[in-house]
Amino acid sequence: MIQPDPFRQARLAGEQLHPFHGGLRLRHNKKISCETPIEKTALATRYFVPLLQHTGREAEPMVSEGQRVMKGDPVGCFEHLGSGCIHAPTSGTVTAIASHANSHPSGKEGVCIVIKPDGLDQWTELEPIADWQNADPAELITAIRQKGIVGLGGAVFPTGFKVSEASQRGIHTLVLNGSECEPYISCDEMLMREQPDSIVLGARILQKAIGAERTIIAIEDQMGVVNQVLSKAVKRSGADKIDIVKVTTIYPEGGEKQLIQVLTGLEVPSGGRPTDLGILCQNVATATAVARAVTEGKPLIERIVTVTGNGVRRPRNLLAQIGLPIANLIDQCGGYAEGASRLILGGPMMGYALSSDSNPVIKAANCILVMTEDDLRPVQPEMPCIRCGECARVCPAQLLPQSLVWAIRNSLWEETEDLGLGDCIECGCCDFVCPSHIPLVEWFRFGKSSLQAAARERDQAKLARERFESREARLEKLKQERKTRIERKKKALQDRSDKQDEIAAAIQRARSRQDRKS
Amino acid sequence: MSRTFETGGAPHFPPHSSVAGVMLQVIYALMPAIAAHAWFFGPGILVQLILAIAFALGFEALTLKIRKKPVRLFLGDFSAVLTAVLFALCVPPLAPWWIALFGMLFAIVIAKHLYGGLGYNMFNPAMVGYVVVLISFPQAMTAWLPPLSIAQDSLGLLDTMVTIFTGNPPSPLSWDAITQATPLDTLRTGIASGQMISEARQSPVFGDFGGLGWEWIANWYALGGVWLLWRRIINWHVPAAMIGSVLILGTAAWLADPGNNPAPLQHVFSGALIVGAFFIATDPVSGCTSNRGRLVFGAGVGIITLVIRRWGGYPDGVAFAVLLMNMAAPLIDRYTRPRIFGQ
Numbered sequence: 001m002i003q004p005d006p007f008r009q010a011r012l013a014g015e016q017l018h019p020f021h022g023g024l025r026l027r028h029n030k031k032i033s034c035e036t037p038i039e040k041t042a043l044a045t046r047y048f049v050p051l052l053q054h055t056g057r058e059a060e061p062m063v064s065e066g067q068r069v070m071k072g073d074p075v076g077c078f079e080h081l082g083s084g085c086i087h088a089p090t091s092g093t094v095t096a097i098a099s100h101a102n103s104h105p106s107g108k109e110g111v112c113i114v115i116k117p118d119g120l121d122q123w124t125e126l127e128p129i130a131d132w133q134n135a136d137p138a139e140l141i142t143a144i145r146q147k148g149i150v151g152l153g154g155a156v157f158p159t160g161f162k163v164s165e166a167s168q169r170g171i172h173t174l175v176l177n178g179s180e181c182e183p184y185i186s187c188d189e190m191l192m193r194e195q196p197d198s199i200v201l202g203a204r205i206l207q208k209a210i211g212a213e214r215t216i217i218a219i220e221d222q223m224g225v226v227n228q229v230l231s232k233a234v235k236r237s238g239a240d241k242i243d244i245v246k247v248t249t250i251y252p253e254g255g256e257k258q259l260i261q262v263l264t265g266l267e268v269p270s271g272g273r274p275t276d277l278g279i280l281c282q283n284v285a286t287a288t289a290v291a292r293a294v295t296e297g298k299p300l301i302e303r304i305v306t307v308t309g310n311g312v313r314r315p316r317n318l319l320a321q322i323g324l325p326i327a328n329l330i331d332q333c334g335g336y337a338e339g340a341s342r343l344i345l346g347g348p349m350m351g352y353a354l355s356s357d358s359n360p361v362i363k364a365a366n367c368i369l370v371m372t373e374d375d376l377r378p379v380q381p382e383m384p385c386i387r388c389g390e391c392a393r394v395c396p397a398q399l400l401p402q403s404l405v406w407a408i409r410n411s412l413w414e415e416t417e418d419l420g421l422g423d424c425i426e427c428g429c430c431d432f433v434c435p436s437h438i439p440l441v442e443w444f445r446f447g448k449s450s451l452q453a454a455a456r457e458r459d460q461a462k463l464a465r466e467r468f469e470s471r472e473a474r475l476e477k478l479k480q481e482r483k484t485r486i487e488r489k490k491k492a493l494q495d496r497s498d499k500q501d502e503i504a505a506a507i508q509r510a511r512s513r514q515d516r517k518s
Numbered sequence: 519m520s521r522t523f524e525t526g527g528a529p530h531f532p533p534h535s536s537v538a539g540v541m542l543q544v545i546y547a548l549m550p551a552i553a554a555h556a557w558f559f560g561p562g563i564l565v566q567l568i569l570a571i572a573f574a575l576g577f578e579a580l581t582l583k584i585r586k587k588p589v590r591l592f593l594g595d596f597s598a599v600l601t602a603v604l605f606a607l608c609v610p611p612l613a614p615w616w617i618a619l620f621g622m623l624f625a626i627v628i629a630k631h632l633y634g635g636l637g638y639n640m641f642n643p644a645m646v647g648y649v650v651v652l653i654s655f656p657q658a659m660t661a662w663l664p665p666l667s668i669a670q671d672s673l674g675l676l677d678t679m680v681t682i683f684t685g686n687p688p689s690p691l692s693w694d695a696i697t698q699a700t701p702l703d704t705l706r707t708g709i710a711s712g713q714m715i716s717e718a719r720q721s722p723v724f725g726d727f728g729g730l731g732w733e734w735i736a737n738w739y740a741l742g743g744v745w746l747l748w749r750r751i752i753n754w755h756v757p758a759a760m761i762g763s764v765l766i767l768g769t770a771a772w773l774a775d776p777g778n779n780p781a782p783l784q785h786v787f788s789g790a791l792i793v794g795a796f797f798i799a800t801d802p803v804s805g806c807t808s809n810r811g812r813l814v815f816g817a818g819v820g821i822i823t824l825v826i827r828r829w830g831g832y833p834d835g836v837a838f839a840v841l842l843m844n845m846a847a848p849l850i851d852r853y854t855r856p857r858i859f860g861q
Contacts, residue, residue, distance in 0.1 A: 026531075257860070348530045349529045350528050353530070354523065354525070355523055358520035386540070387637065393753075398856050398859045420861065434533070435533075435534075441527065
């Protein structure tokens with residue numbers, strides 16, 4: 001069910017913004033990584049390309065050990081979700097397909113394709129769609145899918161799947177998310193400064209692929225020259241359906257649901273997607289990846305990573321290949337500063353801590369943040385909740401975090417669903433303001449996984465019951481069949497004996513006739 | 519060479535505030551009113567504060583030890599100190615020392631720890647302590663003083679301490695000579711004896727709106743409260759609903775029968791209404807958590823206070839009103855849940 005275009009009905013976005021509930025104004029700490037231009041990383045001695053880069057199942061390897069690969073060759077693919085593939089970040093030889101430290105949120109090791117580069121960095125044969133403006137949307141979607149494009153904002157949802165779903169549902173507005181909102185991260189800002197044309201091109205391709213009427217590029221109000229640079233790029237492209245809207249920097253405004261609310265005043269329904277409102281939201285970096293995939297035929301093998309924090313000597317943004325060990329990125333930024341004590345993939349609010357810098361760069365890695373002991377939360381004892389309600393005041397999902405924690409602690413699962421546990425976006429605002437230092441987000445993650453486990457168990461029980469019932473039905477059917485067969489046989493026998501009786505009677509009659517004659 | 523790191527859960531930023539910080543700021547916000555209290559009524563309040571804090575910490579440490587909880591951690595959260603300060607501000611400055619002892623016994627041991635300690639108490643501990651001594655020792659709880667400006671005999675620090683620790687004022691002073699009924703009490707007795715409000719208000723204990731001295735203390739409470747609002751320690755909902763409901767209902771009653779009902783501003787500036795609105799009914803643990811719930815809670819406290827003042831057996835009713843609404847808080851919370859995003 002698509003709602004009518006809210007813009008046409010009411011107001012043009014940008015003329016009126018709609019604040020979302022709660023949120024935090026945080027210190028940005030973005031400047032430190034924005035002072036130098038984006039730098040390319042040097043070739044590494046080994047690349048570790050994980051087959052699992054987001055939630056869900058691992059990709060199937062498409063290469064074997066010892067095989068030579070070119071830069072951009074597919075090395076892994078997904079069967080499910082119709083998702084795109086994983087590609088070789090450089091040319092070289094596959095030396096192993098083995099378990100290695102992975103930068104996945106679970107913290108577990110995963111299978112990686114280990115590539116030893118040959119130093120030539122030679123592209124495979126690329127097949128760009130030169131005339132994308134006249135291409136069939138389906139062709140564009142296929143290219144997006146095959147080139148392994150995923151959401152680069154952090155959620156890494158396969159873009160091909162998202163776009164193909166959107167193209168079927170009827171989308172009026174494409175929102176390009178350029179508001180980073182988490183402190184420290186500046187990769188999107190630097191991208192918009194340096195490659196505005198590529199973003200606009202990506203926007204136009206996406207708009208065509210999904211058949212949207214217009215595009216809004218949302219940027220933060222504190223991004224300085226970005227607005228100007230992007231506006232010029234839009235003008236250069238000649239596209240007239242692309243607007244740039246500045247939004248106030250309040251965490252977590254870069255969240256898809258919050259951004260859509262700010263721009264349109266509409267709430268993505270609970271359990272639904274932006275497409276339910278006729279909106280598709282994509283990160284600006286995803287748009288450039290789409291542009292490159294379509295017009296140059298290049299798969300997603302590199303991304304811009306902000307390497308920052310007080311624990312790094314020279315913070316900056318790097319263009320890093322997927323599979324590059326994080327240690328190489330740190331080296332390129334002058335190494336660790338004194339007191340470096342936590343390595344985080346992502347931002348300080350939602351990022352997850354890595355246990356080693358041998359972990360590879362993955363598609364989700366928008367930021368490598370190194371915090372020092374001074375920056376970090378001092379280990380303070382947890383106190384009981386004093387019900388101050390600050391958590392509810394800052395919650396952008398309008399939940400009651402303290403009631404939720406109470407319900408989870410007491411295993412009141414139905415209550416947690418009533419209280420909207422599933423609507424929690426894990427932004428960490430509640431955790432940040434809690435005077436009792438209760439690890440609320442950890443409780444919510446635990447609660448969600450418990451609910452999922454319970455649902456799985458329910459499903460399995462249902463499946464088992466269905467299997468049992470169908471087996472019973474089958475046995476019953478067999479029994480019935482046997483019964484009817486036996487009855488038929490009996491009847492046949494009966495019939496036969498009846499016939500024999502008749503014959504015997506006829507013989508008898510004939511005999512008696514003969515007897516009478518003689 | 520690869521380097522390994524300790525991991526930890528997000529968010530990685532250091533915490534924004536602490537329980538001790540919250541409690542301390544509330545205590546700071548009470549300082550101006552405490553100073554005003556000492557200015558208008560002498561040093562009795564300071565002695566009561568020290569007594570109450572000492573007993574509160576003693577009981578807190580003892581119960582924590584019995585409950586096998588970390589003593590130092592919880593003593594350092596300043597919640598017991600805040601309870602003691604709020605209690606001391608409610609008792610007469612010359613109340614005997616054992617009033618603080620009994621009050622804190624009930625506040626800390628029974629109202630707080632028997633219900634589970636910090637964060638779990640259903641009732642506001644300071645108000646439980648106050649109501650228990652008010653009901654149990656009515657005589658000792660009426661030893662209120664007139665403001666120094668109209669007092670015939672005033673006690674110095676030494677005399678105050680003698681009075682508090684021996685239970686009697688030093689000779690040749692007598693209780694009758696040094697104490698005086700509170701403005702609310704005066705009004706109540708006046709109305710009961712058939713006086714009109716305007717006649718009862720002729721007594722020198724009255725100031726411009728409320729009681730002489732008292733109204734200034736109320737102003738300082740309000741100032742502290744505004745500071746807490748600005749610091750976002752409390753939300754505006756409870757004070758606004760509580761004072762608003764008193765103003766609206768008080769105005770209606772006053773317009774209907776000005777002879778028997780005091781002016782609405784007198785209600786606001788008398789007794790514990792302002793301190794209640796900013797410091798007592800805003801207690802997060804025993805109050806409501808949603809904003810709509812806080813409006814209901816505050817309005818409930820205001821209405822019940824007026825009802826008790828008008829028809830009840832006590833001149834002021836804020837403490838009873840707060841305790842009654844504490845009982846209703848879980849129910850109010852249940853029915854005032856905010857709408858979840860996207861639902």
